[in-house]
Amino acid sequence: MDIPRVIKQRLGELGLEQKELARIAGVTDSYVSQLLSGKKLPPAPDRTDIYGKMEKFLKLPEGRLSDLAEQQRKDEIRKSFVDSPSPLFKGVRELILRKSAPEKQKEVRAIFETQPFGELERLVTQKLLDVAKRIAKEELDSDNWLHLVARMSGRTYEEMRVTILEFLDTDIFNISVENCVSFLDPLIDSWDIDLATFGIEIVLNKRLAPGNPKKFAFVETESELPAGEEPGFREFLENEALKAGATPDEINFLRSMRFRGKRPVALYYYRALQNLRDPLHFREASNAPMHKYGEADGGGKQMQLHARQGAVKRWGAQKRGHPRK
Numbered sequence: 001m002d003i004p005r006v007i008k009q010r011l012g013e014l015g016l017e018q019k020e021l022a023r024i025a026g027v028t029d030s031y032v033s034q035l036l037s038g039k040k041l042p043p044a045p046d047r048t049d050i051y052g053k054m055e056k057f058l059k060l061p062e063g064r065l066s067d068l069a070e071q072q073r074k075d076e077i078r079k080s081f082v083d084s085p086s087p088l089f090k091g092v093r094e095l096i097l098r099k100s101a102p103e104k105q106k107e108v109r110a111i112f113e114t115q116p117f118g119e120l121e122r123l124v125t126q127k128l129l130d131v132a133k134r135i136a137k138e139e140l141d142s143d144n145w146l147h148l149v150a151r152m153s154g155r156t157y158e159e160m161r162v163t164i165l166e167f168l169d170t171d172i173f174n175i176s177v178e179n180c181v182s183f184l185d186p187l188i189d190s191w192d193i194d195l196a197t198f199g200i201e202i203v204l205n206k207r208l209a210p211g212n213p214k215k216f217a218f219v220e221t222e223s224e225l226p227a228g229e230e231p232g233f234r235e236f237l238e239n240e241a242l243k244a245g246a247t248p249d250e251i252n253f254l255r256s257m258r259f260r261g262k263r264p265v266a267l268y269y270y271r272a273l274q275n276l277r278d279p280l281h282f283r284e285a286s287n288a289p290m291h292k293y294g295e296a297d298g299g300g301k302q303m304q305l306h307a308r309q310g311a312v313k314r315w316g317a318q319k320r321g322h323p324r325k
Contacts, residue, residue, distance in 0.1 A: 003072060007065075026050070027050060096125060099191055129180070133183075236269035242269070243269075246273060
């Protein structure tokens, strides 16, 4: 039994209509119609609340529709991988394994043969195909290259042109064994994978594709912080007393500062500016003009003095156990 059949059966038994079911579930009549006709795959139970509402309305046991949805979704996935867990490209699996790093062949083979949907095998094969297709596309107009590949694969020049055109038009799910062997075997010298990070390194046949090995990384990295100025930095720029005498180089340096999880206020940038100007904080003098305390104007000197006096007072209060003011 699948969800459409169960729902239709219960609607008939209870004398209810689809539009009533749609209203109770909080969805459109069109959505329910497509769901019951099989045009839409039932949504994942953990991503929707419609199953509980439908079960109550149709007087079905709790969890009945959710369980059916889960099973139906798994069945649809299996249909996309009819040959699982057989090799993705059958005769090509041995070629791919033969090209892998010798010390990892046994471990990689075990993974290939036990993963139900061939995740690792598909990943590796896809990257090998990407590299081979990119080279084939770049060399398509080179007669010398085509003649060389044709000789290495035992084909005529004309046969190789046809093969390469078909190869460029295919994808991982439809590529033929003949096309795969025609290019992976001569083009790929070897490949290796880091099973901890899934980083892949592909070494090419130098006769057909000179250059450095191709590397692909599959690791989590920190995303770049969003572009734009910090609110505290904008306040710093708007306060003439805080930014007094700051040079363009100093402003650019302060603007380039980035923070994770914290948002500095304007006073932070003022203090950072003073630290930047203090020669004691740097091993060598910078080429950029730096202002010392004695070179600051009257406003700058006064701000520096007040900041230092305030810091000393706060430090003293903390030492005596007094609350900060």
